Amino acid sequence: MGIGELARRAGVTVKTVRHYSDAGLLPETDRSAGGHRRYGPDALDRLHRIRDLRAVGMPVPAVAQALEGGSLEHALAAQLDAVGGQLTALRWREAALRALTAAPEERRPELLRLVGGLPQPPTSDALVRFWHRQLPRALPSAVRAAVVDAAVPAPPADPRPAQVVGYARLHALAMDRDGGLAARCRRVRAAAALPGETDPVVLYEGLGEAYALAGAALAAGRRPASGDEVDSFVAAHARAYRRRDGVAFRAGLRAALVAGDDPRMRAYWRYAGEVADGEVPSLGAAHDWLVAGLGAGAPTGAGETAEP
Structure with missing residues (x-):
């Protein structure tokens, strides 16, 4: 068949057939004496298949793989994932526009800068990098991964306008391009720490249980x-500092934790709570609960044990 006949029988334009031929999807059998493209008897079925795959949005490289014996199931699944990502991006864009239109006019420039700084669709990459800079290097990979998973909220697939604004603020805070926030948080923690060396692995492993209870x-x-929550919290610190639980230890621990409170990290947890929409208490909320509980009464199991 010539290119015109193939196009007519397939119900497409000659330009379309030429495009697929040039892309390598529709090989020619030969050329006529006048240099016109000629196609074999299987070209019509192949062209129908190309058209059908392209109709569902499959990119040309994936179409080529499917035509050459690749897994059609995998190609369709990949295309479905791509469409899902596009839909998520559209939902975020819609929610962002709703947030901007509902905001007072004087706040719109600030919100526009925040929302404009988010990748589309949003990812948690900047937040993950922020926490890796914050955490002690000595932590085993499994402990580090558990902390990051608990500290970094996933972007909702279908966000409300308030969640878009919360995530944009969280993202801007975590970007911390010069590393100043992470360094400041480390300095505040170091200045507020109890005297003596601590074992970060023991501390973080113990805090995981305490935060879950809280x-x-x-x-x-x-x-x-x-109660048990505060006892677990104190025990994690006591083991990490190699100290004995008691009234004096708890008083010193609470004073150190209060002194180490960082307003920008408090903002981080507030924004994380807005993104989670109250479904799961953040680590920051659990930490505040434990610190408040630490000041609520004497230890339940340690009595008046003296410091060593």
Whole structure:
């Protein structure tokens, strides 16, 4: 068949057939004496298949792989993932526009800068990098990954306008291009730490259990108080500092934690809570609950044990 006949029988334009031929999707069998393209008997079925795959948005390289015996199932699954990402980006764009149109006129320039700084669709990459800069290098990869997973909220697939603004603020805070926030947080923690060396691995492993208990208490609506949650929190610090739990240790620990409170990290946890929309208490909320519970009463199991 000539190119005109093939195009007519397939219901496409000659330009379309030429495009697929030039892209390598539709090989020619030969050329006529006048240099016109000629196609074999299987070209019509192949052209129909190309047209059908392109109709569902499959890119040319994926079409080529499917035509050459690649897995059609994998190609379709990849295209479905791509469409999902596009839909997520559109939902974020819609929610951002709603947030901007609902905001007072004087706030719109600031919100526009914040929202404009988000990748589309948003990713948590900047937040993950921020936490890797913050965490002690000595932490095992499994412990580090667990902390990052708990500290970094995932971007919602179908966000509300308030979640878009919260995530934009969180992203801007975590970008911390000059590393100043992460360095400042480390300095504040170091200045507020208890005297003596500490084992960060022991500390973070113990804090995971304490934060989980406090998160459950928060979800149940319990007010901060002494109990298993605070005991677990104190025990993690006592083991890490190689100290004995007691009234004096708890008082010193609470004073250090209060002194180490950082307003920008408090803002981080507030924005993280806005993104989570209250579904899961943040680590920051769990930490605040434990610190408040630490000041609520004497230890439940340690009595008046003296410091060593």
